[in-house]
Amino acid sequence: MQRTKWGGVVDGVSGSGFFRVAEHNGVFWLIDPDGGRFLSKGVNTIRFDQDHVGQTDRVPYAKACMAKYGSPHIWRAAAADRLARWNFNTVGCWSDELVAGAGSRLLASTPTTELGASFRLHRRDQIFPDVYDPEFSAHIRVSAEQRCKHRRNDPGLLGTFIDNELYWSPDWRGTDELLTLFLNLPSHRPGRIAAIAGLHEHYREFSQFNSVWRTQARSWDELGRIEHIAAPFVRLRPGVLNDALETKANLTDRAREAFSADCDAFVAVVADKYFELCVSAIKAADPNHLVLGSRFGYQPLSGVIAAAGRHLDVVSFNCYDFDPGPVIDAYAATGKPCLISEFSFRGDDAGLANSRGGGPRVPTQTERARAFEGYVAAALSKPNVVGYHWFEHADQPAEGRFDGEDSNFGLVTIDDQVYDELTQMMTKVNAAAERIHAAAVPAAV
Template sequence: MSPGSTVQRIDVLRPLLGSVVQRTKWGGVVDGDLRGSGYFRVAERNGVFWLVDPDGGRFISKGVNTVRFDQERIGQTDRFPYAEACQAKYGSLQIWRTAAADRLASWAFNTVGCWSDELVASAGSRLLATTPVAELGASFRLHRRDQVFPDVFDPEFAAHIRASADQRCRHRRNDPGLLGTFIDNELYWSPDWRSSDELLTLFLNLPPRRPGRVAALTGLQARYRDFAQFNAVWRTPARSWQELDRIEHVAAPFVRLRPGVLNDALETKANLADPAREAFSADCDAFVAIVADRYFELCVSAIKAADPNHLVLGSRFGYQPPAGVIAAAGRHLDVISFNCYDFDPGPVIDAYAAGAKPCLITEFSFRGDDAGLPNTKGGGPRVATQTERAQAFEGYVVTALSKPNVVGYHWFEHADEPAEGRFDGEDSNFGTVTIEDHVYVELTKTMTRVNAEAERIHAAAVPAVI
């Protein structure tokens, strides 16, 4: 989205201002047609998805990530400059919690996002919802350190997920303030900014006799009449399925672009020009769809067994995955969650709409080059000024809320990163406040105004024509 189109979207809000909206204690809009269940749930009205808060209010989750006193240490040191500043300013963690909660509520936010201090949610004069990450798949992947993606075919995976979900989710089952649980964060599904590897080749290259490797080989044998037909596509040095099973590293015969509107069109064109590439793409897409279906089925059932009262909010896709993954997510999840660091989230939102479930944007942000930070590492667009940053926020959120499948948006993040860089080197102006806890006034004034109108904007969303 260009700066010009961002400014144009500001006018969308002006006719909506001026009237008082009655809200529940959770911040949802009081609606006589809805009833509270005591927990957050989802609803669809006239083709538009909503969250419903525990008291029956129409709810859009407006959140901020990493709301915590000890946000972002400098590199691998023991220094937390934000905590140092807040200790001097507030004198104690509890006083900071109350101040942070009341400030978020004053900006019309109603949710503390991922990696936040959950005690902030109940520390202020208004209740805020919480959204923890269970890290179920990630914890199994770390248990098997040679896995980029958890081996969902390993019998130990299902047992691990059940035990982890019970440990991490059961104690929250009666908490009305829990919006829902994220399964994981930014798992690797397909080529993205991290690598060009396919999930299929990653599984083919697991150690011998690993269940995931066996599943990948078995799936390929089922797709081809004989080995020669397979090898005409994959071009391996093997001469039989038995030899293929003994190869340490199976190289992908093609490198695909990461999914997305433009790249999908380029991939389609390339596949039409090369039947072998088309077959390879089909192999990869079929396998990742099977993996996704098993992953979401096992994880959702494990979380629901431990906590049947709350929503399962997905796995916070770091980048748009293949269509089969979105379809699997839609079959199993209550809400599909994803991060989107574009100026215009519209095309990405439309891609996830194929899952036919409500969607939650779990990270987005814009960095201002006038904040005095390097802004050399970190996701998302850079803009020149805080004015443009506020305009970009407004354009993004108005666009997102105009989509019938969007039920919330979470800003990344609460405070700026250290100029020296955090654990991964990020050094950017992502904050609603500086690292000294000074408020970005222009940004937060815009956030307050847009957040207050979020339900009204979303109510005017036009349902997709199927």
């Protein structure tokens, strides 16, 4: 199988000089700058300075690599060549992007701009950025100009992630709905004003609204002034089983059904506005590269997925299951190619506690390698998948990193010793990826 310098399969297709997407016989692919049929096989957090211990200045991986290689420069070249030997072709999120060009083979890069997250950090009262705020539009335009424009002519940039794991609805971080979060912004915030206006337009009569929401207010004006609006119901995190339970609950309670509809309608509108503004800002600064989405941390509501599909070049999501198939199918509804931007398996024989961190635990490194094989084969059998990025390059500190995670996520130990069984399996599966994906059967329309 002849390959381009980027690792794509030579098909006699002319390259555009940049990565793009294409569909062939119902199967999606990336096309590399030289025209090669390409799947993004990536690793996240490829860094010399990966993971401080807690809130300290100690970086065990950097200490070990300094002793082993003598300098970050030599480490970059060694790390890049090792990844290429394992048939990876992409430097994933939070990595040292100098690794991409440090080895004997070129690697693509996929940075994140954190447009929404960086705006939220300016507004400490916001869990999700207020997309109705005129300052949000101004902020992301300036941020995209600063973070994207200088890369606009870089052939090695596969594409840009907008954000990482934003809060769209109840999840592991809390039970709040996006609608209630916006309703509880300070009264002068544009997002709160827009949320109340949307409810007013839908219900018209305040009494109809209050029969569902059961607030202490007696009018729309008073609703705009009260300090806290409590949700009348608490919904489960989205997912196949929970969605079925929610549907059953709504059938027995009309008020709950109306509340759910209010929340679903609002998050769909916010998502559409978020993706429209962010994609527009990035494309204005860099019209040559793909926008890869915002790395959904879990499968959000269908209205959010639909909004992503309307605006993105590629929909990205993190999926820490043994079988990613059902989640991939949910995103396939967009009709857009999808990228698994984070997944992993942790082995309990690595000498780490694995007490914090996402994803399944398995007893041994042998089972870890088999889990990778099964996961990637299942993903590549789906026609809309164009890549998969493993989390992450090196193990986390036994004492825990900044958020306490202490897991065996690495391809290498914290002393830079290779996990042979896992990387040998990765080498084999990565080499066969295009053949597996070419055999994917398009879903019936």
